[in-house]
Amino acid sequence: MGRMPGQTTAFATLHLDHSSTVDRAAEELRRAVFEGEVESGTPLREVALAASLGVSRSTVREALGVLVAEGLATREPHRGVSVARPAASSVRDVCRARLVLEGAGVRGWRDADPVDRRRVREALARYTDAVAAGDSFRALNEHHLAFHVSLVALTGSPRLVAAAEALMTELKLALAQVDRIRRNTHDQAESHTALVELLEADDVEGAGAFLCDHLEDAAVQVIGALGLG
Template structure:
């Protein structure tokens, strides 16, 4: 039986924290550039150029790009490589239809939800509105907190599968919403709208004219139109 190597190199030969950290840093920088509008929709993400610009290897860039593709921020096509994702009007419409089904179910579940799930809605709302009014949050952070609030509505159903579906939908929508936030600069209006929805929930006004369900339906419908119009999608 061969004795384990006692040398530091042999003992830790399988560890790759430094490489993984580099991939994460490259992915974070690319993600930031996408959310801040430095890399617009459709921009080709060339491995060689990015590696030279960032001072890293092509394999590192390749792995980082795979992270962005998995997050829905970039697309990979055969013979064309990777590019920043481009939202499509029909996809936006379909995502919004699906959002209404999932988030609408969450609103209907408010009365029967436990205190933990209700508090989660309040906490995500506070995190979002605080970031908006603080004035220092990046578009990426605002986007993340905004979408976390909407996922928290689905969490009211108590269904992990519905929550997973909601998270997947938000991945599809987050780039488009970030672009609209940059163009319209209306995050304060969005924050007030979300507060209005939670006020209705807290008051138990769920159904009927002026209730939370109708409020949410109109909010999602308005978001659909806003995204398509602001980005000039067809």
């Protein structure tokens, strides 16, 4: 598509046509990983993927590079790319890093842009609504992590938000492996409401401590669910 020479009218296709073949391939690979279609540690063969996705090996290779950069896969020289396998240490590190980033957001609650504060409330609402509506674990995780990212956004720093999103991506990889095992996302929803209530009461200190416990707990839960003691 994309011809029609005589047309000079600007079409709406400009917005989503922004997708290149590499982007689509990378997105498909991400989906396959999060959907659990490929297990952790599975090697991603270039030729096989090229055939399966109907694109050239060069394109697959570039898409794999994106996955590796996102931390969803690892590349070993001359041994190719395989789906990253979450280690207990990396889960702990992700949560420690999250504590720093989200803690910074929480501490900045008072001075934060009102718009960002509103976004936190909205993210919480979407999360609790999704829980009440009994959405899929995938959707719940998505809303849950989006809420935590919205906390980082309180800092007003795009780069910290980007860093937080990278951490969440890594976490989603880990969660993709234990999705069906755990369902206590419910309690977490209430826990998050409590966190925001502390913030609304300007109890930044308390909210910080709450967050610290919450993340500590999250790390333990995930590691336990992964069976990595």
